[in-house]
Amino acid sequence: MGVVDQKPAFTLPADLSADRPPERRGLSRDQVRLLIIDRHANSFTHTRFDRITGFLAPGDLLVFNSSRTLPAALIGKARDSALTIEVRLAELLPDGTWLALLVPSSPKKMEELFTQGLIVDFEWDLNCEVLKQDRRIPRLWQLRFSKTGTAFLDLLYRIGQPIRYRYLSAPWRLSYYQNVYAIQPGASEMASAGRAFSWKLLLQLRNQGVESASITLHTGLSSYLDGELDRQHVVSEEKYSVSEEAADKIRRTRNSGHRIIAVGTTVVRALESAAAEFGGEVKACHQYTKLRITADYHLQIVSGLLTGLHEPEASHLELLAAFVPPEKIYAAYHEAIQRRYLWHEFGDLNLIL
Amino acid sequence: MKLLAGKFALITGASQGLGRELALTYAREGVRGLALVARSKDLLQSLASEIYRIRPNLNVAIINADLGSSVEVERVAAVTLAACEGRLDILVNNASTIGPVPMPYLLDYPADDFHQVLNVNLIAPFLLIQNLLAAMIDHGGSIINVTSDAGRVGYPGWGAYGISKFGLEGLSQTWAAELAKTDVRINWIDPGNMNTAMHREAEPDEDPTAWSDPAAVTDIFVFLASDSGQHVRGERLEAQSKWRARLQKG
Ligand SMILES: NC(=O)c1ccc[n+]([C@@H]2O[C@H](COP(=O)([O-])OP(=O)(O)OC[C@H]3O[C@@H](n4cnc5c(N)ncnc54)[C@H](OP(=O)(O)O)[C@@H]3O)[C@@H](O)[C@H]2O)c1
Numbered sequence: 001m002g003v004v005d006q007k008p009a010f011t012l013p014a015d016l017s018a019d020r021p022p023e024r025r026g027l028s029r030d031q032v033r034l035l036i037i038d039r040h041a042n043s044f045t046h047t048r049f050d051r052i053t054g055f056l057a058p059g060d061l062l063v064f065n066s067s068r069t070l071p072a073a074l075i076g077k078a079r080d081s082a083l084t085i086e087v088r089l090a091e092l093l094p095d096g097t098w099l100a101l102l103v104p105s106s107p108k109k110m111e112e113l114f115t116q117g118l119i120v121d122f123e124w125d126l127n128c129e130v131l132k133q134d135r136r137i138p139r140l141w142q143l144r145f146s147k148t149g150t151a152f153l154d155l156l157y158r159i160g161q162p163i164r165y166r167y168l169s170a171p172w173r174l175s176y177y178q179n180v181y182a183i184q185p186g187a188s189e190m191a192s193a194g195r196a197f198s199w200k201l202l203l204q205l206r207n208q209g210v211e212s213a214s215i216t217l218h219t220g221l222s223s224y225l226d227g228e229l230d231r232q233h234v235v236s237e238e239k240y241s242v243s244e245e246a247a248d249k250i251r252r253t254r255n256s257g258h259r260i261i262a263v264g265t266t267v268v269r270a271l272e273s274a275a276a277e278f279g280g281e282v283k284a285c286h287q288y289t290k291l292r293i294t295a296d297y298h299l300q301i302v303s304g305l306l307t308g309l310h311e312p313e314a315s316h317l318e319l320l321a322a323f324v325p326p327e328k329i330y331a332a333y334h335e336a337i338q339r340r341y342l343w344h345e346f347g348d349l350n351l352i353l
Numbered sequence: 354m355k356l357l358a359g360k361f362a363l364i365t366g367a368s369q370g371l372g373r374e375l376a377l378t379y380a381r382e383g384v385r386g387l388a389l390v391a392r393s394k395d396l397l398q399s400l401a402s403e404i405y406r407i408r409p410n411l412n413v414a415i416i417n418a419d420l421g422s423s424v425e426v427e428r429v430a431a432v433t434l435a436a437c438e439g440r441l442d443i444l445v446n447n448a449s450t451i452g453p454v455p456m457p458y459l460l461d462y463p464a465d466d467f468h469q470v471l472n473v474n475l476i477a478p479f480l481l482i483q484n485l486l487a488a489m490i491d492h493g494g495s496i497i498n499v500t501s502d503a504g505r506v507g508y509p510g511w512g513a514y515g516i517s518k519f520g521l522e523g524l525s526q527t528w529a530a531e532l533a534k535t536d537v538r539i540n541w542i543d544p545g546n547m548n549t550a551m552h553r554e555a556e557p558d559e560d561p562t563a564w565s566d567p568a569a570v571t572d573i574f575v576f577l578a579s580d581s582g583q584h585v586r587g588e589r590l591e592a593q594s595k596w597r598a599r600l601q602k603g
Contacts, residue, residue, distance in 0.1 A: 175423075
């Protein structure tokens with residue numbers, strides 16, 4: 001099974017990182033490129049995202065992740081020292097504390113800089129206390145902020161910035177990191193598979209009889225700024241929720257024999273986790289999942305997937321292998337590279353049907 | 354049953370004048386929760402205390418923000434979405450600034466003020482609708498933009514304010530057309546002359562007692578936000594006209 005090998009499956013030329021949103025490179029949001037992999041045939045189709053209407057049929061159900069991107073990066077100062085720390089929020093825990101990546105301005109070792117009880121001060125009188133280092137992902141620390149709930153959210157929006165990576169050409173504003181259909185604020189990073197949907201396209205699909213439903217899974221960090229840890233692609237435990245309404249639509253779509261298409265790998269994870277939990281059926285729930293979906297996983301609910309183009313490290317591609325054999329993904333990716341598709345959150349997309 | 358039972362409403366410009374009256378009226382009409390936006394925190398807080406006297410356990414989110422900044426609008430949207438738990442039923446774009454007073458001729462209007470007035474009165478409603486539509490579209494909702502007579506007639510001296518309301522009427526029309534096949538309806542209301550701080554500042558030489566109390570024009574805002582107004586969409590309405598005879602069914 002090539003997919004679990006740790007050696008890169010292909011090399012991604014550096015200039016194929018989308019360094020700006022499509023709207024800032026002369027395209028509308030829904031005009032990025034779309035590579036369609038047919039699960040049942042040996043062919044790929046290259047098209048433009050807004051032509052997805054031609055590949056979906058009335059009765060098909062698109063399932064979105066309604067999580068809204070937070071300005072999850074906050075700059076603070078360690079109390080009693082000159083150390084500047086960037087806090088990248090990763091996950092809200094049930095007790096109201098956060099797991100976060102701490103990025104110090106000093107090159108010293110993390111363990112020397114961060115200790116239990118350390119207080120980090122931010123603007124607007126917000127502060128947090130470092131509680132402990134996470135055991136599973138040692139780059140993360142558990143923090144307790146001086147505010148919780150909507151009061152914390154309000155301050156976060158005053159202080160925070162979206163989490164941004166080096167390949168970007170400018171510090172794009174938070175509004176560029178938002179899916180038009182996003183609702184519940186909570187994602188550390190944009191669930192970017194759905195970014196290309198415009199309202200125009202969503203309304204068009206609706207008029208065409210394509211159904212839609214939403215689940216919520218707040219996406220965590222895509223990188224811990226640690227090459228080794230990132231290569232392992234540790235799947236963290238994530239919370240997801242499925243509403244009664246979404247569960248109903250999924251049930252109806254399955255009964256009528258239509259396709260359920262996940263917009264993003266988070267949706268695959270949520271729906272398949274729910275099915276695993278409830279004996280093959282998706283029910284309304286708020287649950288945690290540790291499910292790892294790989295090549296030999298038998299998908300129970302989802303038959304199609306819209307996703308971005310993933311990093312070359314094989315582990316990033318393993319979920320896709322549950323849909324199509326790795327060789328086929330690599331072949332498609334080779335074409336994508338040849339045709340100069342763009343990677344990352346502002347880039348092009350891949351539909352597996 | 355109360356007319357707005359179970360509904361969550363966002364009202365901008367709730368610290369005084371019409372917005373404040375709308376918040377109190379919506380609370381009395383049984384809303385499930387309110388998100389209230391304005392710059393003056395103290396006024397919002399005292400409004401919230403008054404609301405708790407009517408509805409002790411009502412979910413009231415006070416959002417202290419300057420709608421002239423698009424970054425602030427994003428915060429307003431996020432806090433509202435969290436407070437309403439992802440389901441928003443009513444959005445009233447009421448906040449407005451009159452701009453500099455005494456009101457200069459357009460010919461003399463400072464460019465910075467022109468921008469600020471458009472930001473608050475036109476861009477903020479545009480961004481709020483754009484950011485909040487996702488929380489309304491699946492189950493339907495009512496958007497009400499507050500316009501003015503100055504949005505139809507170019508009065509001398511009403512400069513950027515009037516132009517922002519012309520813009521708001523255009524925005525409302527376009528949005529009504531784009532959302533025609535959905536359950537989200539958008540209407541825009543001219544409340545007519547009201548005795549509020551804004552109007553007193555705009556026309557200091559007039560007798561404010563000749564103008565309506567803002568509390569007297571809230572009924573059309575309840576009607577449009579409620580399910581009884583479900584059939585009304587894409588309309589410009591005047592609060593101080595005989596709207597009931599025309600709009601009410603049965
Ligand atoms: N009064 C009239 O005769 C009349 C006639 C026609 C139409 N209207 C319209 O009716 C609506 C309500 O006006 P009103 O007469 O009640 O005026 P008002 O008493 O002056 O109230 C305006 C509200 O808007 C808020 N606001 C102003 N600038 C803001 C900003 N930058 N950010 C956030 N909130 C801001 C104010 O709160 P803060 O100052 O605390 O921020 C206040 O709550 C307006 O849309 C107005 O154009 C009024």
